[in-house]
Amino acid sequence: MSLLSINGLQAGYGPRRVLQGVDLTIGDGQILVVLGANGAGKTTLLRAISGTIPRAGTITFDGKRIDQLSARKVVAAGIAHVPQGRGTFADLTVDENIRLGAYLRNAADAKRNRERWLTFFPRLRERLAQQAGSLSGGEQQMLAITRALMLQPRLLLLDEPSLGLAPIITRGLVDVLAAIRKETAMTMLIVEQNANLALAIADDGMVLESGNVVLRDTAANLVGNDEVRRIYLGYE
Ligand SMILES: Nc1ncnc2c1ncn2[C@@H]1O[C@H](COP(=O)(O)OP(=O)(O)OP(=O)(O)O)[C@@H](O)[C@H]1O
Ligand SMILES: [Mg+2]
Structure with a gap:
C-alpha cells in the first residue's frame, strides 16, 4: 500500500509553472530519493507536497486527500518538511x-x-x-x-540535507537517517545531490527533469544505470 500517492501535480510561482504534472507514489516505510539538476523542480515538489506553495492535482496521504489542506494541516496530517537551507x-x-x-x-x-x-x-x-x-x-x-x-511525522521530506557539509559528515547524517527508518519505519522523501550516499540507503529513486518525472526505478537499478551514473553519480 502506498502511503503517499500523487497524480498530475502542478505547481509554480505566479504565472511560472514548474511542476508539469508529476505522478509518484511512496510505499509505507520506504525511502525515495529525488535526483535532478539545479532548477529541475525538486524543492518545488517538496513545497507542493507540504502545502507551502499553491498546487493543483491530487495528493493522497494515508488514504486521505491533502492537496486542499493548508501547510499547518498537512503537518498535522503527519508530514514534516526540512527545507533546503535548514531554517x-x-x-x-x-x-x-x-x-x-x-x-x-x-x-x-x-x-x-x-x-x-x-x-x-x-x-x-x-x-x-x-x-x-x-x-x-x-x-x-x-x-x-x-x-x-x-x-x-509518518513522512519526512528532506531537501538537500547535505548541502554545504563535508562528505564524512554527510555520510554520518545519511547513516542516521537509515537508522531512524530502520527503528521507526518512517517513510522518507529525500532530495539529495550526493546521490551515491542517498541511493545507498534508499529503496527507490526518481529523476526530475524540467518539472517532469523522467525515470523511476529501484535504487539498485539506478546505481547500475549508465546514464544515471554519468549524470548524477559522477562516473565517466
Ligand atoms: N520563490 C520563487 N519564485 C520564482 N521562481 C522560483 C521560486 N523558487 C524557485 N523558482 C524557480 O523554479 C524553478 C525550480 O526551482 P526549484 O527550487 O524547485 O529547483 P531545484 O530542483 O530544487 O534546484 P536546486 O537543485 O538548485 O535546489 C527554478 O527555475 C527556480 O528559479
Ligand atoms: Mg532545491
Whole structure:
C-alpha cells in the first residue's frame, strides 16, 4: 500500500509553472530519493507536497486527500518538511529550537519525544543550551531534522540535507537517517545531490527533469544505470 500517492501535480510561482504534472507514489516505510539538476523542480515538489506553495492535482496521504489542506494541516496530517537551507532560529538555543517542533504536543509528551530523537543525535544533547547560530553546519542540519521529527511525522521530506557539509559528515547524517527508518519505519522523501550516499540507503529513486518525472526505478537499478551514473553519480 502506498502511503503517499500523487497524480498530475502542478505547481509554480505566479504565472511560472514548474511542476508539469508529476505522478509518484511512496510505499509505507520506504525511502525515495529525488535526483535532478539545479532548477529541475525538486524543492518545488517538496513545497507542493507540504502545502507551502499553491498546487493543483491530487495528493493522497494515508488514504486521505491533502492537496486542499493548508501547510499547518498537512503537518498535522503527519508530514514534516526540512527545507533546503535548514531554517533553524539562530538566536534561539538548540533546546528552544527542538521545542518549537513540539508545538502540537503536551509538555510530557514533548519531553519523551525529545529524548527519543536525541538518542540518534547525541551531539545535540551535549549542546542543548548552545545558540543554534553557533552550531556547525552539520549540527544545524541535525537540529533541523530533530525539530521536524518532534512533529512525529509518518513522512519526512528532506531537501538537500547535505548541502554545504563535508562528505564524512554527510555520510554520518545519511547513516542516521537509515537508522531512524530502520527503528521507526518512517517513510522518507529525500532530495539529495550526493546521490551515491542517498541511493545507498534508499529503496527507490526518481529523476526530475524540467518539472517532469523522467525515470523511476529501484535504487539498485539506478546505481547500475549508465546514464544515471554519468549524470548524477559522477562516473565517466
Ligand atoms: N520563490 C520563487 N519564485 C520564482 N521562481 C522560483 C521560486 N523558487 C524557485 N523558482 C524557480 O523554479 C524553478 C525550480 O526551482 P526549484 O527550487 O524547485 O529547483 P531545484 O530542483 O530544487 O534546484 P536546486 O537543485 O538548485 O535546489 C527554478 O527555475 C527556480 O528559479
Ligand atoms: Mg532545491
